Amino acid sequence: MGNARVLAFYITLCVIAFVTSKIIIAVLIYRRWQRKNLVIQDSLSSGKLVMFRSPKMKSLKYSMFLKKTMKLSNKDRIGSGGYGTVYRLTISESVSFAVKRLNRGSAEQDRGFERELEAMGDIKHRNIVTLHGYYTAPHYNLLIYELMPNGSLDAVLHSKLLASIS
Numbered sequence: 001m002g003n004a005r006v007l008a009f010y011i012t013l014c015v016i017a018f019v020t021s022k023i024i025i026a027v028l029i030y031r032r033w034q035r036k037n038l039v040i041q042d043s044l045s046s047g048k049l050v051m052f053r054s055p056k057m058k059s060l061k062y063s064m065f066l067k068k069t070m071k072l073s074n075k076d077r078i079g080s081g082g083y084g085t086v087y088r089l090t091i092s093e094s095v096s097f098a099v100k101r102l103n104r105g106s107a108e109q110d111r112g113f114e115r116e117l118e119a120m121g122d123i124k125h126r127n128i129v130t131l132h133g134y135y136t137a138p139h140y141n142l143l144i145y146e147l148m149p150n151g152s153l154d155a156v157l158h159s160k161l162l163a164s165i166s
C-alpha cells in the first residue's frame, strides 16, 4: 500500500513537471514570436495587424500605417487576381506597399490566406516579393507586400507580348 502511494506521488509529480515545462516552452515561443512581430489590435474595426520586424518597418509609425491601410479605396487599386484586389498603400514619398485584400466567408478563402502566409512568411529572397505583414478582420484579410514598381512579371510579359503583336 505504501509503495503504491509513493508510486502515485511520483507519477503525479512527473505529470505536473511535464505540463509545467510545456507551458513554459509555449510562453517562451510566443514571446519570441512577439519580439519578431509587432501586433496591433484595432478596436475600431476589431481587426489585428501583424507586422514582421525589418529595417524597412523600423521607421514606420504603426498607428499611422493602420490608419492609411483602413483608408484604401478604389482609387488606390493597382490590379486584381483570382483571389483578391491589390492596392497601392503610400506611406510617404519613398515608402509604399502593395496590399492584397482577400475577402472572407468561405473556408476555401481562409485557407488561401493561410497558405499564402505559410508560403511567404519565412521567405527572404531578392527574386521573391517580400511579405511585410498581414491584417485579419472578421470579413476580410489583408496581405502587405513590398511594392513592385513595375507590377507583376505576368503583367510586364503580357504588355511586352501585346506590344510585339501590334
Ligand SMILES: Nc1ncnc2c1ncn2[C@@H]1O[C@H](COP(=O)(O)OP(=O)(O)OP(=O)(O)O)[C@@H](O)[C@H]1O
Pocket (backbone or CB within 6 Å): 078, 079, 080, 081, 082, 083, 084, 085, 086, 098, 100, 129, 145, 146, 147, 148, 149, 150, 151, 152, 154, 155
Ligand atoms: N507586390 C506587388 N507590387 C505591385 N503590383 C502588384 C503586386 N502584387 C500584385 N500586383 C498587381 O496586382 C495584380 C494582381 O495580383 P495578384 O497577386 O492578386 O494576382 P495574380 O498573381 O496576377 O493572379 P492570381 O491571383 O490569379 O494567381 C498583378 O497583376 C499586379 O499588376
